[in-house]
Amino acid sequence: GQQVMQIPQYQHVQEGEDFTTYCNSSTTLSNIQWYKQRPGGHPVFLIQLVKSGEVKKQKRLTFQFGEAKKNSSLHITATQTTDVGTYFCAGPDYGQNFVFGPGTRLSALP
Amino acid sequence: NAGVTQTPKFRVLKTGQSMTLLCAQDMNHEYMYWYRQDPGMGLRLIHYSVGEGTTAKGEVPDGYNVSRLKKQNFLLGLESAAPSQTSVYFCASRVGSGELFFGEGSRLTVL
Numbered sequence: 001g002q003q004v005m006q007i008p009q010y011q012h013v014q015e016g017e018d019f020t021t022y023c024n025s026s027t028t029l030s031n032i033q034w035y036k037q038r039p040g041g042h043p044v045f046l047i048q049l050v051k052s053g054e055v056k057k058q059k060r061l062t063f064q065f066g067e068a069k070k071n072s073s074l075h076i077t078a079t080q081t082t083d084v085g086t087y088f089c090a091g092p093d094y095g096q097n098f099v100f101g102p103g104t105r106l107s108a109l110p
Numbered sequence: 111n112a113g114v115t116q117t118p119k120f121r122v123l124k125t126g127q128s129m130t131l132l133c134a135q136d137m138n139h140e141y142m143y144w145y146r147q148d149p150g151m152g153l154r155l156i157h158y159s160v161g162e163g164t165t166a167k168g169e170v171p172d173g174y175n176v177s178r179l180k181k182q183n184f185l186l187g188l189e190s191a192a193p194s195q196t197s198v199y200f201c202a203s204r205v206g207s208g209e210l211f212f213g214e215g216s217r218l219t220v221l
Binding site: 009048 | 152160168213
């Protein structure tokens with residue numbers, strides 16, 4: 001079946017450093033979504049990418065969708081303590097469901 | 111506008127006991143999902159529904175049953191709880207191919 005992988009599993013940064021997490025799918029995706037989950041919270045939608053090579057920005061967050069639509073990345077510039085949490089990517093399977101990656105847990109020291 | 115509401119938020123069960131988790135959404139979404147989240151394993155789909163009266167199995171359906179008698183509600187049942195079902199359960203809903211809206215989660219411990 002379809003698999004979605006993410007690296008790294010964990011990332012610890014100093015506040016102000018940049019952070020990147022990578023998402024790879026075993027199959028070509030029609031779109032990809034990113035979610036953030038704060039510690040003790042629930043996943044919250046961040047963005048959806050649809051087009052090959054698409055790049056979208058949300059303040060300090062930059063999202064990319066690969067040309068082959070099998071990979072994606074999330075880059076955070078100048079990480080702040082408010083960015084702490086787990087970041088998940090998710091891609092649709094052949095039905096009505098989304099397959100989630102295992103997530104990248106980001107921690108930061110001030 | 112409450113969004114997606116899950117009850118209860120916490121529950122402790124003994125092995126073999128049964129319980130039902132309730133998910134309610136007020137956004138008129140067609141699709142509803144139940145996920146479980148375990149450390150290091152992300153979100154795994156248990157069961158889902160594409161509309162009132164329909165349900166289907168996800169990735170990890172064993173030991174769980176679901177019902178969607180009303181469009182706004184999606185129930186997850188454990189007939190005979192096992193320690194392996196200790197987890198955080200999330201309900202989610204969406205319309206079309208859009209974003210998933212998650213509830214706040216239900217933390218279940220089976221002793």
